[in-house]
Amino acid sequence: MILLINTDLLVIGGGPAGMTAALKAAKKGAEVIIVERYHELGGQLIKQTHRFFGSKNEQAGTRGIDIAQGLTKEIQNMSVIKVLTEATAQGYYEDKIVTVSYQNKFRKIRAKRIIIATGASEKMMLFLNNDLPGVYGAGAIQTLMNLYGILPGKKVIMVGSGNIGLIVSYQLLQAGVEVKAVIEADSEIGGYLVHASKIRRIGVPIYTGYSVKSAIGKSSVKGAEIIKLDRNWQMIAGTERFIKADTICLAVGLRPLVSLLIQADCAMAYVPELGGDVPIRDENLKTTNDQIFVAGDAAGIEEATAAMLEGEIAGLKAASEIGYLSKDVITESRRLKKELRKLRNGPISRNIRKGLSKVRGDDNVKKNRYSHLR
Amino acid sequence: MLRKTGIPTSDDLQSVTPDKERLLEGPVAIIECFNEIPCDPCFYSCPFKAIKKFSDINDKPELDYSKCTGCGNCIASCPGLAIFVVDYTKNRLSLPYEFLPLPSVGDKVWGLNRAGKSICQVEVIKVRDPDKNDKTAVISIKLPKKYLMEVRHIKVGDPNE
Numbered sequence: 386m387i388l389l390i391n392t393d394l395l396v397i398g399g400g401p402a403g404m405t406a407a408l409k410a411a412k413k414g415a416e417v418i419i420v421e422r423y424h425e426l427g428g429q430l431i432k433q434t435h436r437f438f439g440s441k442n443e444q445a446g447t448r449g450i451d452i453a454q455g456l457t458k459e460i461q462n463m464s465v466i467k468v469l470t471e472a473t474a475q476g477y478y479e480d481k482i483v484t485v486s487y488q489n490k491f492r493k494i495r496a497k498r499i500i501i502a503t504g505a506s507e508k509m510m511l512f513l514n515n516d517l518p519g520v521y522g523a524g525a526i527q528t529l530m531n532l533y534g535i536l537p538g539k540k541v542i543m544v545g546s547g548n549i550g551l552i553v554s555y556q557l558l559q560a561g562v563e564v565k566a567v568i569e570a571d572s573e574i575g576g577y578l579v580h581a582s583k584i585r586r587i588g589v590p591i592y593t594g595y596s597v598k599s600a601i602g603k604s605s606v607k608g609a610e611i612i613k614l615d616r617n618w619q620m621i622a623g624t625e626r627f628i629k630a631d632t633i634c635l636a637v638g639l640r641p642l643v644s645l646l647i648q649a650d651c652a653m654a655y656v657p658e659l660g661g662d663v664p665i666r667d668e669n670l671k672t673t674n675d676q677i678f679v680a681g682d683a684a685g686i687e688e689a690t691a692a693m694l695e696g697e698i699a700g701l702k703a704a705s706e707i708g709y710l711s712k713d714v715i716t717e718s719r720r721l722k723k724e725l726r727k728l729r730n731g732p733i734s735r736n737i738r739k740g741l742s743k744v745r746g747d748d749n750v751k752k753n754r755y756s757h758l759r
Numbered sequence: 760m761l762r763k764t765g766i767p768t769s770d771d772l773q774s775v776t777p778d779k780e781r782l783l784e785g786p787v788a789i790i791e792c793f794n795e796i797p798c799d800p801c802f803y804s805c806p807f808k809a810i811k812k813f814s815d816i817n818d819k820p821e822l823d824y825s826k827c828t829g830c831g832n833c834i835a836s837c838p839g840l841a842i843f844v845v846d847y848t849k850n851r852l853s854l855p856y857e858f859l860p861l862p863s864v865g866d867k868v869w870g871l872n873r874a875g876k877s878i879c880q881v882e883v884i885k886v887r888d889p890d891k892n893d894k895t896a897v898i899s900i901k902l903p904k905k906y907l908m909e910v911r912h913i914k915v916g917d918p919n920e
Contacts, residue, residue: 436893437838438797438838438839439798439799439816440797440816445799445838446800559857574762577794578762578765578794579793579838579839583840583841585764585765585875588874588876690797728797728816730797730816730817731797731815731817734817
Protein backbone atom coordinates (compact mmCIF):
# COMPACT_ATOMS: atom_id res chain seq x y z
CA MET A 386 0.00 0.00 0.00
CA ILE A 387 1.22 3.46 -0.82
CA LEU A 388 1.58 5.69 2.17
CA LEU A 389 -0.63 8.78 2.17
CA ILE A 390 0.66 11.59 4.34
CA ASN A 391 -1.69 14.32 5.47
CA THR A 392 -0.43 17.77 6.42
CA ASP A 393 -1.52 21.39 6.64
CA LEU A 394 1.00 22.85 4.26
CA LEU A 395 3.21 21.28 1.63
CA VAL A 396 6.16 23.37 0.46
CA ILE A 397 7.76 22.13 -2.75
CA GLY A 398 11.36 23.31 -2.94
CA GLY A 399 13.69 24.02 -0.01
CA GLY A 400 15.48 27.07 -1.38
CA PRO A 401 15.25 30.61 0.01
CA ALA A 402 11.55 31.07 -0.84
CA GLY A 403 10.50 27.60 0.34
CA MET A 404 12.44 27.86 3.61
CA THR A 405 11.00 31.23 4.63
CA ALA A 406 7.51 30.10 3.56
CA ALA A 407 7.74 26.99 5.74
CA LEU A 408 9.11 28.90 8.71
CA LYS A 409 6.50 31.63 8.54
CA ALA A 410 3.61 29.15 8.33
CA ALA A 411 5.06 26.93 11.06
CA LYS A 412 5.48 29.87 13.42
CA LYS A 413 1.77 30.53 13.01
CA GLY A 414 1.07 26.95 14.03
CA ALA A 415 0.80 25.09 10.73
CA GLU A 416 2.15 21.60 10.28
CA VAL A 417 4.51 21.74 7.30
CA ILE A 418 6.26 19.30 5.00
CA ILE A 419 9.12 20.53 2.80
CA VAL A 420 9.99 18.46 -0.23
CA GLU A 421 13.56 19.13 -1.38
CA ARG A 422 15.32 17.46 -4.30
CA TYR A 423 18.87 17.82 -2.93
CA HIS A 424 20.17 16.13 0.23
CA GLU A 425 20.21 19.38 2.16
CA LEU A 426 18.12 22.54 2.33
CA GLY A 427 19.19 25.90 0.93
CA GLY A 428 18.70 25.75 -2.83
CA GLN A 429 21.14 27.96 -4.68
CA LEU A 430 22.06 29.78 -1.45
CA ILE A 431 24.43 26.99 -0.46
CA LYS A 432 26.75 28.00 -3.32
CA GLN A 433 26.65 31.75 -2.79
CA THR A 434 29.84 32.74 -1.00
CA HIS A 435 29.37 36.46 -1.65
CA ARG A 436 27.65 39.02 0.56
CA PHE A 437 24.05 39.77 -0.27
CA PHE A 438 22.65 43.13 -1.20
CA GLY A 439 19.30 44.41 -0.03
CA SER A 440 18.19 45.78 3.27
CA LYS A 441 20.23 45.31 6.41
CA ASN A 442 16.95 44.23 8.06
CA GLU A 443 16.66 41.41 5.51
CA GLN A 444 20.16 39.98 5.92
CA ALA A 445 22.01 42.28 3.51
CA GLY A 446 25.76 42.05 3.99
CA THR A 447 25.43 38.39 4.99
CA ARG A 448 26.89 35.71 2.73
CA GLY A 449 24.40 33.40 0.99
CA ILE A 450 25.92 30.27 2.55
CA ASP A 451 25.39 31.75 6.03
CA ILE A 452 21.79 32.72 5.25
CA ALA A 453 21.14 29.11 4.17
CA GLN A 454 22.73 27.76 7.33
CA GLY A 455 20.74 30.09 9.57
CA LEU A 456 17.42 29.22 7.95
CA THR A 457 18.22 25.49 7.94
CA LYS A 458 18.97 25.57 11.67
CA GLU A 459 15.77 27.44 12.37
CA ILE A 460 13.80 24.85 10.42
CA GLN A 461 15.49 21.95 12.24
CA ASN A 462 14.46 23.52 15.53
CA MET A 463 10.79 23.59 14.59
CA SER A 464 9.25 20.23 15.32
CA VAL A 465 6.16 21.01 13.22
CA ILE A 466 8.27 21.14 10.06
CA LYS A 467 9.12 17.82 8.49
CA VAL A 468 11.84 17.96 5.84
CA LEU A 469 11.98 15.33 3.11
CA THR A 470 15.33 15.59 1.33
CA GLU A 471 16.24 13.71 -1.84
CA ALA A 472 12.57 14.07 -2.59
CA THR A 473 11.08 15.16 -5.90
CA ALA A 474 7.48 16.18 -6.41
CA GLN A 475 6.36 14.23 -9.44
CA GLY A 476 2.82 15.26 -10.13
CA TYR A 477 -0.28 17.06 -8.97
CA TYR A 478 -3.50 15.06 -9.28
CA GLU A 479 -7.13 16.07 -9.59
CA ASP A 480 -7.91 14.83 -6.10
CA LYS A 481 -5.43 17.50 -4.92
CA ILE A 482 -2.77 14.99 -4.02
CA VAL A 483 0.91 15.46 -4.82
CA THR A 484 3.01 12.39 -5.54
CA VAL A 485 6.60 12.41 -4.38
CA SER A 486 9.60 10.23 -5.02
CA TYR A 487 11.29 10.25 -1.61
CA GLN A 488 14.66 8.53 -1.40
CA ASN A 489 13.46 6.18 -4.14
CA LYS A 490 10.20 5.42 -2.37
CA PHE A 491 6.80 6.51 -3.65
CA ARG A 492 4.73 8.77 -1.41
CA LYS A 493 1.46 10.62 -1.69
CA ILE A 494 0.92 13.87 0.17
CA ARG A 495 -2.40 15.56 0.78
CA ALA A 496 -2.09 19.13 2.01
CA LYS A 497 -4.64 21.83 2.71
CA ARG A 498 -2.42 24.33 0.97
CA ILE A 499 0.65 23.97 -1.28
CA ILE A 500 3.41 26.51 -1.86
CA ILE A 501 5.36 25.84 -5.03
CA ALA A 502 8.88 27.23 -4.73
CA THR A 503 10.65 25.12 -7.32
CA GLY A 504 13.02 27.84 -8.50
CA ALA A 505 14.39 27.96 -12.00
CA SER A 506 16.49 26.14 -14.55
CA GLU A 507 19.36 27.55 -16.55
CA LYS A 508 18.98 28.51 -20.16
CA MET A 509 21.18 26.89 -22.77
CA MET A 510 22.74 28.80 -25.63
CA LEU A 511 23.09 27.81 -29.25
CA PHE A 512 26.53 27.84 -30.82
CA LEU A 513 28.68 25.41 -32.75
CA ASN A 514 30.12 22.59 -30.60
CA ASN A 515 28.15 23.61 -27.53
CA ASP A 516 28.11 19.94 -26.48
CA LEU A 517 31.90 19.70 -26.10
CA PRO A 518 33.12 18.63 -22.66
CA GLY A 519 34.22 21.85 -20.96
CA VAL A 520 31.02 23.75 -21.71
CA TYR A 521 29.26 24.25 -18.38
CA GLY A 522 26.30 26.07 -16.94
CA ALA A 523 27.19 28.57 -14.21
CA GLY A 524 25.17 26.55 -11.67
CA ALA A 525 27.23 23.44 -12.36
CA ILE A 526 30.47 25.35 -11.94
CA GLN A 527 29.27 26.70 -8.61
CA THR A 528 28.25 23.21 -7.49
CA LEU A 529 31.60 21.69 -8.45
CA MET A 530 33.67 24.51 -7.05
CA ASN A 531 31.80 25.78 -4.01
CA LEU A 532 30.16 22.56 -2.81
CA TYR A 533 32.60 19.85 -3.84
CA GLY A 534 35.86 21.82 -3.99
CA ILE A 535 36.57 20.76 -7.55
CA LEU A 536 37.95 23.24 -10.07
CA PRO A 537 36.14 23.05 -13.42
CA GLY A 538 39.21 24.10 -15.39
CA LYS A 539 42.17 26.45 -15.46
CA LYS A 540 41.13 29.09 -17.99
CA VAL A 541 37.50 30.08 -18.25
CA ILE A 542 35.48 32.18 -20.69
CA MET A 543 32.34 33.50 -19.00
CA VAL A 544 29.34 34.04 -21.26
CA GLY A 545 26.85 36.53 -19.82
CA SER A 546 27.43 39.60 -17.66
CA GLY A 547 24.33 39.40 -15.49
CA ASN A 548 24.90 39.13 -11.76
CA ILE A 549 25.40 35.35 -11.99
CA GLY A 550 28.09 35.67 -14.67
CA LEU A 551 29.89 38.40 -12.75
CA ILE A 552 29.64 36.69 -9.35
CA VAL A 553 30.75 33.29 -10.63
CA SER A 554 33.68 34.99 -12.39
CA TYR A 555 34.70 36.48 -9.06
CA GLN A 556 34.36 33.14 -7.30
CA LEU A 557 36.49 31.48 -10.01
CA LEU A 558 39.18 34.13 -9.47
CA GLN A 559 39.04 33.51 -5.72
CA ALA A 560 39.56 29.82 -6.37
CA GLY A 561 42.67 30.62 -8.40
CA VAL A 562 41.17 30.08 -11.85
CA GLU A 563 42.04 32.46 -14.66
CA VAL A 564 38.97 34.16 -16.14
CA LYS A 565 40.00 35.09 -19.68
CA ALA A 566 37.00 37.29 -20.46
CA VAL A 567 33.36 37.96 -19.82
CA ILE A 568 31.36 38.00 -23.06
CA GLU A 569 28.10 39.95 -23.20
CA ALA A 570 25.81 40.08 -26.25
CA ASP A 571 24.07 43.24 -25.10
CA SER A 572 25.73 46.62 -25.53
CA GLU A 573 25.90 47.11 -21.76
CA ILE A 574 26.80 45.06 -18.69
CA GLY A 575 23.70 43.32 -17.32
CA GLY A 576 24.52 42.94 -13.62
CA TYR A 577 25.37 45.34 -10.84
CA LEU A 578 28.24 47.63 -11.84
CA VAL A 579 30.01 47.07 -8.51
CA HIS A 580 30.28 43.36 -9.38
CA ALA A 581 31.66 44.28 -12.82
CA SER A 582 34.21 46.74 -11.41
CA LYS A 583 35.29 44.14 -8.87
CA ILE A 584 36.40 41.66 -11.54
CA ARG A 585 37.62 44.35 -13.94
CA ARG A 586 40.17 45.64 -11.44
CA ILE A 587 41.50 42.12 -11.03
CA GLY A 588 42.17 42.20 -14.76
CA VAL A 589 39.21 40.44 -16.39
CA PRO A 590 38.16 42.15 -19.63
CA ILE A 591 34.44 42.51 -20.30
CA TYR A 592 33.47 42.41 -23.97
CA THR A 593 30.05 43.94 -24.48
CA GLY A 594 28.44 43.46 -27.88
CA TYR A 595 30.09 40.06 -28.36
CA SER A 596 28.84 36.50 -28.47
CA VAL A 597 30.27 33.02 -28.82
CA LYS A 598 30.26 31.76 -32.39
CA SER A 599 31.72 28.35 -31.69
CA ALA A 600 33.58 26.30 -29.15
CA ILE A 601 36.90 25.12 -30.51
CA GLY A 602 38.31 21.67 -29.75
CA LYS A 603 38.03 18.02 -30.76
CA SER A 604 37.45 16.05 -27.59
CA SER A 605 37.20 18.97 -25.18
CA VAL A 606 37.18 22.75 -25.15
CA LYS A 607 40.45 24.35 -26.25
CA GLY A 608 39.01 27.80 -26.71
CA ALA A 609 36.18 29.76 -28.21
CA GLU A 610 35.66 31.87 -31.27
CA ILE A 611 33.87 35.02 -30.22
CA ILE A 612 32.28 37.47 -32.62
CA LYS A 613 31.02 41.04 -32.53
CA LEU A 614 27.27 41.61 -32.77
CA ASP A 615 25.44 44.48 -34.39
CA ARG A 616 22.60 46.38 -32.75
CA ASN A 617 20.13 43.64 -33.68
CA TRP A 618 22.35 40.97 -32.16
CA GLN A 619 23.39 39.69 -35.62
CA MET A 620 26.95 38.43 -36.02
CA ILE A 621 29.25 40.73 -37.97
CA ALA A 622 31.32 38.55 -40.32
CA GLY A 623 35.05 39.13 -40.12
CA THR A 624 35.08 40.21 -36.47
CA GLU A 625 35.83 36.72 -35.09
CA ARG A 626 38.51 36.43 -32.39
CA PHE A 627 39.92 33.34 -30.78
CA ILE A 628 40.27 33.10 -27.02
CA LYS A 629 42.20 30.19 -25.57
CA ALA A 630 40.46 28.46 -22.66
CA ASP A 631 39.59 25.00 -21.38
CA THR A 632 36.19 25.96 -20.02
CA ILE A 633 33.23 27.92 -21.35
CA CYS A 634 30.78 28.90 -18.64
CA LEU A 635 27.25 29.84 -19.67
CA ALA A 636 25.40 32.34 -17.51
CA VAL A 637 22.78 33.37 -20.03
CA GLY A 638 19.67 33.51 -17.94
CA LEU A 639 17.16 31.43 -16.04
CA ARG A 640 13.69 30.15 -16.72
CA PRO A 641 11.06 29.56 -13.98
CA LEU A 642 10.38 25.88 -13.25
CA VAL A 643 6.60 25.85 -13.57
CA SER A 644 5.61 22.39 -14.78
CA LEU A 645 3.76 21.54 -11.55
CA LEU A 646 1.86 24.81 -11.70
CA ILE A 647 0.78 24.11 -15.28
CA GLN A 648 -0.25 20.61 -14.32
CA ALA A 649 -2.31 22.00 -11.45
CA ASP A 650 -4.18 24.13 -13.98
CA CYS A 651 -2.94 27.43 -12.59
CA ALA A 652 -3.51 30.16 -15.16
CA MET A 653 -0.19 31.14 -16.71
CA ALA A 654 1.12 34.09 -18.67
CA TYR A 655 4.20 34.41 -20.85
CA VAL A 656 6.13 37.33 -19.35
CA PRO A 657 9.61 37.81 -20.83
CA GLU A 658 10.54 40.28 -18.05
CA LEU A 659 10.07 37.48 -15.50
CA GLY A 660 11.92 34.85 -17.52
CA GLY A 661 9.12 33.04 -19.38
CA ASP A 662 5.88 31.32 -18.37
CA VAL A 663 4.81 32.31 -14.88
CA PRO A 664 1.58 31.83 -12.92
CA ILE A 665 -0.99 34.59 -12.57
CA ARG A 666 -1.32 35.39 -8.87
CA ASP A 667 -2.63 37.91 -6.41
CA GLU A 668 -0.62 40.07 -4.02
CA ASN A 669 -0.40 37.15 -1.55
CA LEU A 670 1.18 34.95 -4.25
CA LYS A 671 -2.00 32.87 -4.51
CA THR A 672 -2.43 31.35 -7.97
CA THR A 673 -5.76 30.79 -9.69
CA ASN A 674 -5.86 27.33 -8.08
CA ASP A 675 -7.29 28.02 -4.63
CA GLN A 676 -5.03 25.43 -3.02
CA ILE A 677 -1.77 26.68 -4.51
CA PHE A 678 0.65 29.55 -3.87
CA VAL A 679 3.90 30.28 -5.66
CA ALA A 680 7.06 32.01 -4.39
CA GLY A 681 10.60 32.78 -5.52
CA ASP A 682 12.05 32.25 -8.98
CA ALA A 683 9.17 29.94 -9.96
CA ALA A 684 7.04 33.08 -9.82
CA GLY A 685 9.50 35.04 -11.95
CA ILE A 686 13.29 35.32 -12.09
CA GLU A 687 14.50 37.77 -9.49
CA GLU A 688 16.97 37.33 -6.63
CA ALA A 689 17.08 35.66 -3.24
CA THR A 690 16.09 38.60 -1.04
CA ALA A 691 12.84 39.07 -2.98
CA ALA A 692 12.32 35.29 -2.98
CA MET A 693 12.61 35.15 0.82
CA LEU A 694 10.08 37.95 1.23
CA GLU A 695 7.69 36.28 -1.21
CA GLY A 696 8.04 33.05 0.74
CA GLU A 697 7.11 34.80 3.97
CA ILE A 698 4.09 36.51 2.39
CA ALA A 699 2.82 33.24 0.89
CA GLY A 700 3.53 31.27 4.08
CA LEU A 701 1.66 33.76 6.20
CA LYS A 702 -1.40 33.79 3.96
CA ALA A 703 -1.43 30.00 3.54
CA ALA A 704 -1.33 29.51 7.31
CA SER A 705 -4.19 31.90 7.89
CA GLU A 706 -6.29 30.23 5.18
CA ILE A 707 -5.71 26.86 6.82
CA GLY A 708 -7.05 28.40 10.00
CA TYR A 709 -4.04 29.55 11.97
CA LEU A 710 -5.15 33.08 12.54
CA SER A 711 -3.43 35.55 14.76
CA LYS A 712 -4.33 39.15 15.27
CA ASP A 713 -1.06 40.47 13.84
CA VAL A 714 -1.42 38.71 10.47
CA ILE A 715 -2.69 41.75 8.61
CA THR A 716 -0.05 44.17 9.90
CA GLU A 717 2.68 41.59 9.37
CA SER A 718 1.61 40.90 5.83
CA ARG A 719 1.44 44.62 5.11
CA ARG A 720 4.93 45.12 6.46
CA LEU A 721 6.36 42.32 4.29
CA LYS A 722 4.67 43.64 1.17
CA LYS A 723 6.00 47.11 1.89
CA GLU A 724 9.55 45.72 2.28
CA LEU A 725 9.20 43.96 -1.06
CA ARG A 726 7.88 47.09 -2.76
CA LYS A 727 10.79 49.11 -1.38
CA LEU A 728 13.26 46.55 -2.63
CA ARG A 729 11.76 46.67 -6.13
CA ASN A 730 11.46 50.43 -6.22
CA GLY A 731 14.70 51.28 -8.02
CA PRO A 732 15.65 51.60 -11.68
CA ILE A 733 17.33 48.19 -11.58
CA SER A 734 13.90 46.58 -10.98
CA ARG A 735 12.10 48.43 -13.77
CA ASN A 736 11.69 45.23 -15.76
CA ILE A 737 10.52 43.28 -12.74
CA ARG A 738 7.84 45.89 -12.04
CA LYS A 739 6.76 45.82 -15.68
CA GLY A 740 6.60 42.02 -15.60
CA LEU A 741 4.66 41.94 -12.34
CA SER A 742 2.06 44.32 -13.74
CA LYS A 743 1.28 41.63 -16.32
CA VAL A 744 0.59 38.79 -13.90
CA ARG A 745 -2.08 40.44 -11.81
CA GLY A 746 -5.70 41.15 -12.66
CA ASP A 747 -8.67 39.18 -13.87
CA ASP A 748 -8.25 39.96 -17.57
CA ASN A 749 -5.00 38.06 -17.71
CA VAL A 750 -6.54 35.04 -16.08
CA LYS A 751 -9.07 34.61 -18.84
CA LYS A 752 -6.67 35.39 -21.66
CA ASN A 753 -3.89 33.08 -20.67
CA ARG A 754 -5.44 29.83 -19.60
CA TYR A 755 -3.17 26.94 -20.35
CA SER A 756 -5.83 24.25 -20.44
CA HIS A 757 -4.70 23.14 -23.91
CA LEU A 758 -1.50 21.84 -22.37
CA ARG A 759 -3.17 19.45 -20.00
CA MET B 760 32.30 53.86 -20.21
CA LEU B 761 31.40 52.16 -16.96
CA ARG B 762 28.35 50.35 -18.30
CA LYS B 763 30.37 48.84 -21.15
CA THR B 764 33.70 48.11 -19.49
CA GLY B 765 33.19 48.03 -15.73
CA ILE B 766 35.73 50.85 -15.36
CA PRO B 767 34.37 54.06 -13.82
CA THR B 768 35.15 57.22 -15.81
CA SER B 769 36.80 60.28 -14.33
CA ASP B 770 33.37 61.95 -14.28
CA ASP B 771 31.98 59.03 -12.29
CA LEU B 772 34.86 59.30 -9.86
CA GLN B 773 34.62 63.03 -9.50
CA SER B 774 31.07 62.66 -8.25
CA VAL B 775 32.29 60.60 -5.26
CA THR B 776 35.55 62.42 -4.46
CA PRO B 777 35.74 65.31 -1.99
CA ASP B 778 37.53 68.53 -2.93
CA LYS B 779 41.28 68.89 -2.64
CA GLU B 780 41.06 70.73 0.66
CA ARG B 781 39.20 67.87 2.31
CA LEU B 782 41.54 65.28 0.78
CA LEU B 783 44.54 67.07 2.29
CA GLU B 784 42.94 67.17 5.74
CA GLY B 785 43.21 63.45 6.34
CA PRO B 786 41.66 60.05 5.61
CA VAL B 787 38.27 59.93 3.91
CA ALA B 788 36.10 57.22 2.34
CA ILE B 789 35.59 57.08 -1.41
CA ILE B 790 32.36 55.22 -2.19
CA GLU B 791 32.58 53.98 -5.78
CA CYS B 792 28.95 52.94 -6.03
CA PHE B 793 27.51 54.22 -9.29
CA ASN B 794 24.22 52.53 -9.86
CA GLU B 795 21.05 52.59 -7.91
CA ILE B 796 20.74 49.14 -6.41
CA PRO B 797 18.71 48.02 -3.39
CA CYS B 798 21.39 48.00 -0.71
CA ASP B 799 21.98 49.83 2.58
CA PRO B 800 24.53 48.11 4.91
CA CYS B 801 27.03 51.00 4.59
CA PHE B 802 24.62 53.34 6.36
CA TYR B 803 24.47 51.02 9.37
CA SER B 804 28.23 50.52 9.44
CA CYS B 805 29.16 54.17 9.97
CA PRO B 806 29.69 55.06 13.65
CA PHE B 807 29.73 58.78 12.78
CA LYS B 808 26.51 58.89 10.75
CA ALA B 809 28.52 60.29 7.86
CA ILE B 810 26.60 58.16 5.36
CA LYS B 811 23.15 59.64 4.94
CA LYS B 812 20.17 57.51 5.91
CA PHE B 813 18.57 56.05 2.79
CA SER B 814 15.12 57.47 2.10
CA ASP B 815 14.81 54.89 -0.70
CA ILE B 816 16.94 51.76 -0.35
CA ASN B 817 17.75 52.06 -4.06
CA ASP B 818 19.40 55.47 -3.63
CA LYS B 819 23.14 55.75 -4.09
CA PRO B 820 24.97 56.34 -0.81
CA GLU B 821 25.68 59.95 0.09
CA LEU B 822 28.72 60.67 2.22
CA ASP B 823 29.11 63.80 4.33
CA TYR B 824 32.86 64.36 3.95
CA SER B 825 32.94 66.67 6.97
CA LYS B 826 31.68 63.90 9.26
CA CYS B 827 33.79 61.10 7.73
CA THR B 828 36.88 60.34 9.80
CA GLY B 829 38.23 57.72 7.41
CA CYS B 830 37.95 55.00 10.07
CA GLY B 831 37.26 52.41 7.39
CA ASN B 832 34.42 50.64 9.16
CA CYS B 833 32.33 50.82 6.01
CA ILE B 834 34.92 49.08 3.79
CA ALA B 835 34.08 45.50 4.75
CA SER B 836 30.36 46.22 5.11
CA CYS B 837 29.87 46.91 1.41
CA PRO B 838 28.64 43.81 -0.47
CA GLY B 839 29.93 45.38 -3.68
CA LEU B 840 33.45 45.90 -2.26
CA ALA B 841 33.17 49.43 -3.59
CA ILE B 842 34.43 51.47 -0.63
CA PHE B 843 38.02 52.63 -0.19
CA VAL B 844 39.71 55.02 2.21
CA VAL B 845 42.40 57.39 0.93
CA ASP B 846 44.72 59.35 3.16
CA TYR B 847 46.74 62.06 1.42
CA THR B 848 48.52 63.01 4.65
CA LYS B 849 50.16 59.60 4.99
CA ASN B 850 49.97 58.35 1.38
CA ARG B 851 47.82 55.46 2.47
CA LEU B 852 45.03 53.55 0.83
CA SER B 853 42.77 50.97 2.49
CA LEU B 854 40.88 48.48 0.35
CA PRO B 855 38.72 45.35 0.76
CA TYR B 856 40.44 42.06 -0.07
CA GLU B 857 38.90 38.58 -0.31
CA PHE B 858 41.75 36.44 -1.59
CA LEU B 859 44.09 33.97 0.03
CA PRO B 860 46.82 34.05 1.10
CA LEU B 861 46.48 37.40 2.82
CA PRO B 862 49.58 39.56 2.53
CA SER B 863 51.63 40.35 5.65
CA VAL B 864 52.66 43.72 6.98
CA GLY B 865 55.84 44.80 5.22
CA ASP B 866 55.16 42.84 2.03
CA LYS B 867 55.83 44.56 -1.26
CA VAL B 868 52.95 43.81 -3.63
CA TRP B 869 51.67 45.18 -6.93
CA GLY B 870 49.08 47.92 -6.98
CA LEU B 871 46.47 47.37 -9.71
CA ASN B 872 44.36 50.12 -11.23
CA ARG B 873 40.62 49.90 -12.03
CA ALA B 874 41.42 48.14 -15.31
CA GLY B 875 43.48 45.50 -13.53
CA LYS B 876 46.85 46.82 -14.73
CA SER B 877 49.82 46.67 -12.35
CA ILE B 878 50.92 50.29 -12.07
CA CYS B 879 53.25 50.47 -9.08
CA GLN B 880 54.75 48.57 -6.21
CA VAL B 881 53.13 49.23 -2.86
CA GLU B 882 53.94 48.31 0.72
CA VAL B 883 51.45 46.60 2.98
CA ILE B 884 51.27 48.47 6.26
CA LYS B 885 48.21 47.01 7.93
CA VAL B 886 46.07 43.87 7.59
CA ARG B 887 42.73 43.86 9.37
CA ASP B 888 40.81 40.60 9.33
CA PRO B 889 38.64 40.53 12.46
CA ASP B 890 35.75 38.06 12.77
CA LYS B 891 33.24 40.85 12.47
CA ASN B 892 34.46 41.52 8.94
CA ASP B 893 33.33 38.01 8.01
CA LYS B 894 36.27 37.12 5.73
CA THR B 895 36.55 40.47 3.99
CA ALA B 896 39.97 41.68 5.01
CA VAL B 897 40.86 45.35 4.92
CA ILE B 898 44.38 45.93 3.64
CA SER B 899 46.15 49.25 4.07
CA ILE B 900 49.00 50.06 1.72
CA LYS B 901 51.53 52.86 1.35
CA LEU B 902 52.01 54.14 -2.16
CA PRO B 903 53.07 57.24 -4.12
CA LYS B 904 50.58 60.08 -3.77
CA LYS B 905 49.83 60.23 -7.48
CA TYR B 906 48.46 56.68 -7.38
CA LEU B 907 46.13 57.11 -4.38
CA MET B 908 43.12 57.60 -6.64
CA GLU B 909 44.36 55.05 -9.19
CA VAL B 910 45.21 51.84 -7.31
CA ARG B 911 42.12 49.80 -6.31
CA HIS B 912 43.38 46.24 -5.94
CA ILE B 913 46.58 44.46 -5.05
CA LYS B 914 48.28 41.40 -6.44
CA VAL B 915 50.04 39.32 -3.82
CA GLY B 916 52.84 36.98 -4.78
CA ASP B 917 55.64 37.19 -7.31
CA PRO B 918 55.06 40.42 -9.22
CA ASN B 919 56.88 39.01 -12.24
CA GLU B 920 54.44 36.17 -12.72
